[in-house]
Amino acid sequence: MLPFLSSLDKSLLFGAWLGAYDQVQRIFSPAVPHTAAESAQVTDFVQLNLTSYFNAKAAATSAANANFDGSGRAYPAELLPSASSFNYSGLEYILPPFQDPSANDAIKASGQTIDIPEPQLFQSFNTLAISFPGVDAGNLTVNFDDGTSTEVSIIIAPWYSQGSMFDGPIWVPWHYANPQLDSNLTRDYNRTHIQFATVSLPSDKNITSIGLPSSDAQQAFFAITLVPAVPEIIAPALSIQNVRSTTKWLNEGATGDDRIQIVEVTINNLARLNASLDAWITSKTSVSLSSSSLTTVTPGTFVRLRPDDQIVVNVGVQNAAGIAAGTSSTATVTISDANGTSLAVARATEPWSVTAGIPDWQNTDDSLMTHESPEWYDxxxxxxxxxxxxxxxxxxxxSGEQYAEWYDWWLHNPPNNSSAIWEHHLETYGPDVVYDDFIANFTAxxxxxxxxxxxxxxxxxxxxxxxxxxxxxxxxxxxxxxxxxxxxxxxxxxxxxxxxxxxxxxxxxxxxxxxxxxxxxxxxxxxxxxxHGQWPGHPALNAFNGSCCDPFIGYVHVDDxxxxxxxxxxxxxxxxxxxxxxxxxxxxxxxxxxxxxxxxxxxxxxxxxxxxxxxxxxxxxxxxxxxxxxxxxxxxxxxxxxxxxxxxxxxxxxxxxxxxxxxxxxxxxxxxxxxxxxxxxxxxxxxxxxxxxxxxxxxxxxxxxxxxxxxxxxAAIYGTRPWWIANADQSDGHTNVRFTTTLDAFYIIALTEPSDGALTTPAPVPIVANDTVTMLGGTGKALNWTVTDGVFSIEVDSDELSMVQYAWAFQVAYSQ
CATH class of the missing domain: 3.20.20.80 (Glycosidases)
Structure with missing residues (x-):
């Protein structure tokens, strides 16, 4: 991002933005509408109409009427989507009236309660939203039809961030700025986003309303879509939420067409949280793609998917003969059991948009946007x-006030006794020693x-x-x-x-x-x-006499x-x-x-x-x-x-x-x-x-x-992913635990030593009979476990616990 370049060619920037935005729309818009038959299988999503709740204007037509953040900043209305809906990550959202200057288009959260028109079971809360000024978290209050409620945490990335970048599904190349706060600029050329956030909802009771976080959270919401659960079912209610082609590949070391491209398939089990075991996936299950442009060479697999849960499975594909890398195409999904029998899966036959193959990157925003962190990094x-x-x-x-590696900056800013580093330097080295004198003492x-x-x-x-x-x-x-x-x-x-x-x-x-x-x-x-700011780009004046200038040893002049x-x-x-x-x-x-x-x-x-x-x-x-x-x-x-x-x-x-x-x-x-x-x-x-x-x-x-x-x-750390249903459980009276998962095991990590001979948690752990529980770092013996009145418990004695320090990780190895 180049936030303060007044000489930037605005026409080129706008053209680049339009091209990139069109690309995002093509990728995330469904190729064809859902058919009635498909919609009858599972209700894909419920889009909430938030019009009556909007209390803020996020999009402005000029700097003069920009005040979304309360400090004179706002999105440019003309660059936000004008469509009434937006598709992202397989879900549809109702967009607010960004272009209507007289209509509010955002909810600044202050504990408002959003009513659900038809109370029912829901598996997830999904939103287009932002936080400001930085990443912020708050609690959603989920209200049920029996009068009870529960809280779930939601964390949202900021709409923009100076010096860094939080990618979001909707973005504009700049936002209206406040000249008094933003270096006399009326436009800040930090790319500015509307973010996506999703959280799991407990689907064992009908939800009547959802309370937004308090104003302390500094969050704003533009659209909310809920994914319903299936009330009564005696089989897994599998549904594809999204299919996303990536620029990652499975076979590290391979090059060119030999690479096996990763396509991520997001799968929900929309059976209600408290459904019977018949609604669980408990054996090895494979996921493959069918396409005229792609061939599945490494099917994705998973062993466990309990009701109300969600997983992301990596399917490895290569291009069909004659298909160039980067070709736009579609694919359908097949999920099969251990015998190769195809399972009933909602939205599986939908033609999901994919990019076949990994094209060479170009030095353009459109191309660089497609790069992502590889699997090895995650x-x-x-x-x-x-x-x-x-x-x-x-x-x-x-100590506790400044970074020591910033010594040279704080020596000069300010160059007087109000700077602790200035005073320390004067007392320790005297006024004649400059920072570059330390180079001779850095000998290794x-x-x-x-x-x-x-x-x-x-x-x-x-x-x-x-x-x-x-x-x-x-x-x-x-x-x-x-x-x-x-x-x-x-x-x-x-x-x-x-x-x-x-x-x-x-x-x-x-x-x-x-x-x-x-x-x-x-x-x-x-x-x-x-x-800019703390990086002025001019020689430092002497910190003790103000003369020009401190040496910058090894400097070689360059034109740019x-x-x-x-x-x-x-x-x-x-x-x-x-x-x-x-x-x-x-x-x-x-x-x-x-x-x-x-x-x-x-x-x-x-x-x-x-x-x-x-x-x-x-x-x-x-x-x-x-x-x-x-x-x-x-x-x-x-x-x-x-x-x-x-x-x-x-x-x-x-x-x-x-x-x-x-x-x-x-x-x-x-x-x-x-x-x-x-x-x-x-x-x-x-x-x-x-x-x-x-x-x-x-x-x-x-x-x-x-x-x-x-x-x-x-094993509870490397190669794991967060559990969709919950990251942690810190319920009173139970063990303070965190959860991680792989496709063939589940991990419960106690941050405090289990007491009274047992680890306990009310979290709906995805465990079934014949699964084996062991403590990592222990004897390796199988530990007894039970689920009683919704509380999962592992029996573990003090001798076993004493074999590990600091945290105690328990592996649930799935039976197959």
Whole structure:
């Protein structure tokens, strides 16, 4: 995203937006209307008419009447859909009257109760909605016809986010801005979205109304569609909710037409929650696609689908002979039991729109939007972040207040005794020492990359991301002719990133290798035309006498920072054999070369059989995953997300001011990690080595303990997905647990040690007779379990529990 470029060619931007929006409409609009016969099988969805509840105007015709967020911002009405309905993820929504200037078009949530015209059983609540200013969560209150109610959490991504990107199904290229708050602009060219969110509903009782979250949640709703459950049935009520072709492939290492493309099939069992066992799927079941353009080569499989549940199954396909990659087509779905007999499935014969094959990526928004995080990334769950650089020499910030890796910025902002870092620097080094003087002390003497790689592997991480260049502009890799400000020519006089990558390839080839890259540099004078806020792009004045200017050692003038420095440096990380990154972890966003080179990188990696990925901070209009810092969520975010934080809870770089007691402990980290995974997130946990490359025990000890826990209990983490019905259960009087699933097992992870000889939860665990329950890391013996009055219980004695620390993972292995 380029939020503050006044020189942007608006006509080109508008044309690009129209093209991309048309593409989204083609992908997500049904190819043909439902037939009466199909609709009679299962009521596909119930669209709620929200007109009488709208209390806000989200779409404006000018900056003068824009005030959706209460701060003078709004969507441009003319760029939002004018149609009365919208299809996304297999569901239809009634759209509000965005273009009518006299009609409200959104509900700002403040606890309103939305009545259901015909109370009935429902399996899911689906909405087009947003939060502001950031990701926000609230509780829906579900009211039943017997007078009872329950709460379910809903989390929604923001409508826009400066410096990062949360993709949503409806988007516009800009929004009306408030000149007083937004650098005198009336238009903010951050891509602005309407988001999608979905939550499971308990379908054992008729729902009469749903209460929206309180105003504390800062959420707004545009459309709501409910998926009904089937009241009386003695067989599984299977229904296809969506079929989505992807640009991912199953067979890592394959290239070109040999790749097996993944098509995701979302399957519901719409039998009511308390239906009999006859309505369950309890044996191996296969999913395949039929199409004139595609051939199923790897059917998807699953073993268990209880009533009220939903799963996503990956089907592997290849193009039929003569079909070019990228061909638009349709496919139908067949679901078969273990004997090969086709099952009755609603919407299975519907011609679902698919893209046959994975075409080469182009350096355009339309093409780059189709890229997504690969399966290996979602399977990995756990990565290690490494912040090491010149900032590791002073390595100081007031603990709990500032990041130590921002030392150079806070030294100059403000340059007086109201800055703790300014005062510390003056007292420790005196007024004649400037930041770049620390380069000579950053020697890496005695450092071995093998120690880091061994630590990462022993911690149970599946990938790492290392800082290649932070905001100070000092690179740890060969920047070639773009800059001499790097570790090959200065400081250590060695290629730090090459050394790390080589060690990883040799000692732990299973690790995916990632590179952090700061798009701006604080004090690089060539960044000036793109400067903003804390990244001004001009030389730093001396912090103690105000003279011009602090040295910027290794600086090489370039005509254009984006095309002559930033872009070429990214390309070095992409394709130089010394690096060839699997993960590009950009930071800060804003002006970026990525949109002009990203497709080339994707194609280069695909040509090697590699599936690569990038984050939301690359300054472009799309992302593979989003990266909140120091964040956990109460529910599953619709976007793939990765939370990142330091073992030092207030800094990524090593901070000498953090006392030993200030670091996060294993007792804190493991439950947090489990909670993140149960909500669909990855955990990128940071270490900040000292100047000599050593990692303090306060960081290594928790990591090694995490590795030991993962070595015994990792089956409940790696390769799992969130459970559709619930992520967690923290009911009073029961065990505090989180849930994860695979296609052949279910996991219950206790964050507190079960007491009185049993783990208990009222959650509707998908377990049947002959399933086997064991505690991971225990003796391996089968544990007795019961379901009594709706409460699932596992008998587990203290001897078994004592074999594991920090969290206790129980596997329900499905019988087949």
């Amino acid at each position: 399977d990995a769950k756990f990565g290690i972040f490494i912040h090491w650089g010149v900032f590791s020499v002073p390595a100081w910030a007031p 003497e005695g450092w071995s990359p093998d120690d880091w790689i061994d630590l990462i592997a022993d911690a149970g991480a599946k990938y790492f991301v290392i800082v290649t260049k932070h905001h100070d502009g000092f690179a740890l890799f060969d920047t070639k002719n773009t800059s001499n400000r790097n570790s090959l020519l200065l400081g250590p006089k060695r290629d730090i990133i090459q050394d790390v990558m080589t060690s990883a390839k040799t000692r732990a080839p299973q690790l995916r290798r990632g590179t952090y890259f700061s798009l701006p540099e604080w004090f690089n004078p060539d960044y000036g035309p793109y400067g 920072y984006i095309t002559d420095l930033q872009g070429p440096q990214m390309e070095i990380l992409f394709t130089d054999p010394r690096y060839e990154t699997d993960i590009l972890w950009c930071d800060i966003g804003y002006a970026s070369a990525f949109p002009s080179i990203g497709g080339t990188w994707y194609n280069y990696a695909a040509g090697q059989g590699r599936q690569v990925t990038r984050d939301d901070r690359c300054g472009s209009n799309m992302t593979d995953f989003v990266t909140p810092e120091y964040a956990t969520y109460p529910a599953t975010l619709s976007q793939k997300w990765e939370t990142t934080e330091g073992i030092d809870p207030f800094s990524f770089g090593y901070n000498q001011d953090t006392p030993p007691s200030g670091y996060q402990s294993t007792e804190e980290l493991i439950p947090k990690f489990i909670d993140i995974v149960s909500k669909g997130g990855n955990y990128l946990l940071d270490i900040g080595p000292t100047a000599n490359g050593s990692v303090v025990p306060e960081m290594t000890q928790p990591l090694l303990a995490m590795g030991k826990w993962l070595n015994s209990s990792g």
